[in-house]
Each structure stands twice: as structure tokens, then as C-alpha cells.
Amino acid sequence: MAGKITLSDLNKTLSEMNVQSLEGVKIEGDIEIELDAGAGGVGPLFAYxxxxxxxxxxxxxxxxxxxxxxxxxxxxxxxxxASAIAPAPKDLAAAAAAVPAFKVASALASAKFSVGIDKTWRTPIQEVTLGATKANGGSRGHVVKLGGEKAMPFFPDAAMPHAPKVTMDVFDMPIGMAKAVKMHYEDVINSPGEWAKKAVKKFGADMVTVHLISTDPLLKDTSAQDAVKTVEEVLQAVDVPICIGGSGNPNKDPIVLSKAAEVAAGERCLIASANLNMDWEKIGKACVDNGHVCLAWTQLEINSQKELNRKLMKVAGVPRDSIVMDPTTAALAYGLDFAYSNMERIRLGALKGDEELTFPMSSGTTNAWGVRESWMVRSPNKDDSDWGDRMLRGPIWEILTGYSLAMAGVDIFMMMHPLAVAYVHEITQSLMGRIDAKTPDTAAWLKMGV
Incomplete structure (x- = not known):
């Protein structure tokens, strides 16, 4: 049986052998062309x-x-x-051009859009009430409710029972602030009571956070007995629920916060905060004994958050409806991404049934002002591009920090700049469908009645 070889293979073989010409060589062969069997004959276009x-x-x-x-x-x-291939006859070329490469649909295919429901979200977030009215043994004009969600924020799976809230910062002594913030508080910076009034009546704060930073041994080292007078002053100045914070000193805070819890007994304040690096048990028991809510603060670590929550419940005896988490808000570099991811993991884990995470979350959104880009006049790098007006940069940074973390599940924001407060309120309310968001005049948006 004769072998088979393609013309290209033969040509390649001769080239490899450097054969320029053949003399006295006879090449015999057959060319076979196979056509698929079909009926109806051969059309002229195919034949051509x-x-x-x-x-x-x-x-x-x-x-x-x-x-x-x-x-x-x-x-x-x-x-x-002919030495060249002749062009196709005009009638055949026209016929070929008339045949479309594919059939164009006359209309779009019909489709129905439906929102999917995540069936793995089976566990609701614990509802927590802040503040106590006279009927409940306190003196607040109203209460603030957090939590109760059955889905991720603003998802269609389940309506959010409560809108995110904002608590504005008040300090018991003058502190250094960015110019964009300080300009709004210069007239009240020496009076925590007046400061609290301005935050509520002019800037629309849902709550007020009193930071007793003067108790820090590295500052004034104010005694707990003297520091709590500021708490009493603020309680008398406003009737909204309040949050009471210390200085962050791990040795002094348990003493100061325990005393503050006693002075504000029955008001159901948010005591900020207990963490694993201090006497969390003392703070937790002070909350239980005086009817307050404990803020459990950890540093961007979900397992530490679970551990602290577990200890507060099982060792200190804090009820589930008296715990709010603060997983830490880091607003610099990629810290915001880290904070968002951590909070989102916590909320998703809670909705899927992790009983140690099913609590409302708080964000120290004021931390946005710790980023140099939010308050510096210009970049320290002379070759850097212009950063723009710092009077705009700072509020924008705080707004975006709050808005981003609202998407992760934050229920309450601790904030400072009045315009940032207004925008976070408006954004979250509009996402819930409670208000129609306005389009502000971007050329004069800093005024906005503030």
C-alpha cells in the first residue's frame, strides 16, 4: 500500500536537504477531495x-x-x-455579501429581574436600648435603639428596624483640633454642658459622648470624684442618651468609668469602654450594677472581639441586650479597608448564627481626623501634587469613613464635624428610603446652614 505525504511535508524535507532542483525525477500521486454527501445538487455560489x-x-x-x-x-x-485567480462575478459577489454572518434578533430576549434572598442570614442582631426615660427610672427625653437587623445594611432581604445613629464628641477640657473642626466649637470649648447643647440643638446629634480625658495621669490626672461632675453637668444640659468615655489609660479608666456609672445610675448610658488590656470585669460589673450598656472595644481582631464579648457575658454577667461592640475604626492608609473587612466579617458571622458576635457595632469615626491628609495645609513632600482645600478635605474624610462603615454594619457613629454628621445622617436616611436626598450646591457645600 502506497504511503501518503503532504505537499508541505515534501517541500520541508527538500528544504532541509538543501535541494535546489531535481533532475530525472518523476513524481506521481493522486489528489483526493472529499465532499459531504447532500441532496439538492451544487449551487452556483458553492461551485464558484x-x-x-x-x-x-x-x-x-x-x-x-x-x-x-x-x-x-x-x-x-x-x-x-490564468496566472492569477479571477475575481468573482458581480452577481455572485453580491449574493455572497447579502448573506449575513449571523442572524440579528429583532428584539431583546425577555427577562424578569428578581432580588435574591440570602437564606443563610437566620440570626437577628441583638436590639440594644440606650437611655432611659422617666417611666424607666431615668431622665432622658427619649431613647435610642440600635440593632435588630436581619440582613446586611440597606439590603432588600429585610428592612432595617432602626436607622444608624450619631453621637457627637464632647471633652472635659480643651484639646487640640483641626482648624476645620475647632471653628465650630471655639465658643463652647471650655464648657462641656454648653458644648453638648450645641451638638444636640444646632448640629442634630442623636447622642453625646463625654470624654473624660483630663483624668489621664499624663495630662491633668483629674480624680474620678471630680471628673464625674462633668457627667452630671452634661446630663443636666441635654436630655438625649449619653455615652461616657475615659482617657484610654488602662489603669485609671476602670476606676473613672465605675464611678461615672454610679453617678449616672438608671440613665442607661453607654460606658466606653472595656477591653482586654484593662480590668474589663470591673467595668462590666459596674454596668450591670447601675443599669448601663457596656461598649466592648477590641483592635481589629475578630477573635479578640469574640473573647471579650464572651467574658463580659459569662464572667461579668453583662446581659446580651447591654453590649455594643467597637471593633476599632482605622482611617489611615489601608486601615479603612482593614476596619471595613473586619466589621463586615463580624456582621456576616453574626447573621449566620455566631452568638458571640450578634451585637450592634459602634465606630469611632472621629479617628478620620488622625490622618494627616485630613488636616495638613499641604503635603510635606515638595514634589507631591496639591492636596486641595483642607477645609473640605477633613469633612470629606470623616464623611467617607462613616459612609463606608455604614455599609459594613455600623449602628452608631462617634463624630465631630457638624457637616460630616449632617451628611452621614442624610446618606443613611436616604438609603433607608425615609427621605429624598438633596443635591447640594457643591461650590458652597460647607455653608449648608452650619
Missing amino acids: YFGQEAAKIAMQLMNFAKAVGYPVENLLQPVAV
């Missing part, structure tokens, strides 16, 4: 293109024969084979 391809094959064979030395010109003369 088939003939064109056959002619191309013949031309290639003649070129090969010429390359090996055969006088192909003698063959062309008697049969009058």
Missing part, C-alpha cells in the same frame, strides 16, 4: 468558491513543480490557465 480553491491548489502544485525544475510553462499554454 469550490473552483476558486481548486485553482489555488493547482497553482501551488505548479509552483512546487517549477521549484523542482519542471517546465510548467508548457502546461499553461495549451490549457490557457
